[in-house]
Amino acid sequence: MSEIEIIREDNETKGRYIARIPGKPDAEMTFSKAGTSRIIIDHTGVPDALRGMGVGKALVERAVMDARAAGIKILPLCPFAKATIERTPEWQDVL
Secondary structure: OOOOEEEEEEOOOEEEEEEEOOOOOOEEEEEEEEOOOEEEEEEEEOOHHHOOOOHHHHHHHHHHHHHHHHOOEEEEOOHHHHHHHHOOHHHHHHO
């Protein structure tokens, strides 16, 4: 499998992470900013062509790494992001 490139786009109130694999459709995870101390992940969308490749988990992992680096917390309203973080004990610190 090709390397997954993850790009973050954001503005003052919201943003998204985009996962790109050459020759495949993009996947994305969207979030809203709740002040300066928290983001709310509200949606993760992975096209069928990318299912089973770990793309969704890679998107959540990038959000976790960014949250740690910024010293903020994540409120995962998206069921996929919530389940992924809950299944990964080493990510619990960002909740």
